[in-house]
Amino acid sequence: MHYRTKEAMTGYLSLLPAFLALGAIVFYPMANTIYHSFTKWNGAEAEWIGLRNYAFIFSNGELWTMLRNNVIFLLSIPGILLLSLVVSVLLFEEVRGWRVFRSLYYIPTILSPVVVGLLMKMMFAQSGVVNRFLHAIGLTDGQTEWLSRAPTAFLVLLFCFYWQTLGQGALIFLSGLSSVPPDMYEAASIDGAGWWQRLLRITMPSLVPTIVYFTVTNAIYCFIGLFSLVYAVTQGGPGRETTPIDYMIYIKAFQSPGQLGYASALSVLLFAIVLLVSWAQIRLSNRFEP
Amino acid sequence: MTNRKTLSVRLIITFALVAIAVVDVYPIVYMAVNSSRTAVDFFQRPGGLPSPWNFDNFKALYYRFDVLRLFGNTLIGSAAAFALAMALSVPAAFAFAKIRFPLRQSLYMTVIATMTIPGITFVVPNFLLFSRLGLVDRLVSVIVLWAITSVPSNIFLLAAIMRGIPNELLEAGKVDGIGYVRTLLRLVVPLSAPGMLTLAIFNATGWWNDLFTPLIFLQSDELKTMTVAVATILKRFDTDYPLLLAGLFMTSIPPIAIYVALQKYMKKGLVIGSVK
Incomplete structure (x- = not known):
């Protein structure tokens, strides 16, 4: 065999196992989901009903509640972004013991959202430590039922989200800060630039790629990563008030008999949203390419 | 500054x-x-x-909830899944990094694009397939799903690592007449070992912390992973806060221990992709 052909054959054969596996476990089932999103399906028999699942999604009102729930998380990203940036700038000052702080901050990030959720659920219980603390400092009467109303339930969920994301954010931005060449700061100092000027003119612009990365990965997380946290803390309640799309797919697929077609249509919708966010990422990171 | x-x-x-x-x-x-x-x-x-x-509470976890078995399930599952994931990813990553063939770039982009597909969107057909094969409620279902859904990101990171292997080294191997399998096992794998350790840490902590896949595919209490057991079995006792807290604490120990012991490798992995 010709040398080039032989090398190409080696290449294709190297890829074959991975592609066969992905074909069986990802590509085929994905196509299967798309097909079944146009059917009424109970797992055994599927009846073609065209776009009716999609029409139902857009007309039954549930979609707007779910999207609202995802968007609430999405809108909380600037807050955690800012917080992570501030913490990383503080760490970058390298006060005594900053390495210890950096390590401590990362611990919540490595825990399972399930552990974090159940732990916080206990701490935010009616007789829990959070209520006692708020009562002790005189902010509330200490009787708040955090999880029985949507706004406060969201506060608990967002607190978990922030608590877990801060360490990751601080670490990512810290390495972004370290990659700024030190002589840029020196040159700026010689030119008489103060701390704030250096922060806004040098530090922030060079962090833009990292900010884009952080924002997009967390935006995707807000659509596909909330399942475990919601499962642990609120189970989507009260009612459906804290149910994001991925949790709804789980409810429809595994807890409501005969709604697999509807769950499939929701899955396709979620996939489309994630594609959109990823596409935005590619566009944004191209624009900010140095 | x-x-x-x-x-x-x-x-x-x-x-x-x-x-x-x-x-x-x-x-x-x-x-x-x-x-x-x-x-x-x-x-x-x-x-x-x-x-x-x-x-x-810890005694109760040990005697009544067989916590060692739950730990063992997760450990066996993660180890098997990582072995399978590497068996599939190493040759593919090597091909993308070092072998030239038509359509290489488009096939690579296909793999990368696969990373964006949310796991929940294709779980129903897989569940039906696995139950037809009689694999639901068997650890092997979780192993296969963990391993294969991690393949795209593993290929992505392994290929990045393998591009750094000097071509001269591979050429020298060719001159010595060592075959494809031995090139992979004797040269490529040892040279990528530090990177693979990072991948092992990230995959294993991810799987240890995973709720979704084992929740859906494992139903018997004695087969569950630790995280799922805490979320399902222990939650039935959710008025006994200290017992539940003991379960949560034990679930947190392995990730924290890995982090403390292997910080160096974790930092490297976390930052891959975020900074140029």
């Missing part, structure tokens, strides 16, 4: 860092301390320290 701050500014910064550290660490200390007391003691004085310290 460093070392030119006045003492007062440094004190304010330190104070802020300490405040954040308290918010980060207090819940973990709360979990550890309150897991070592009885439920009665907990409800009488929820804020204080246990009196006396009581480790019955």
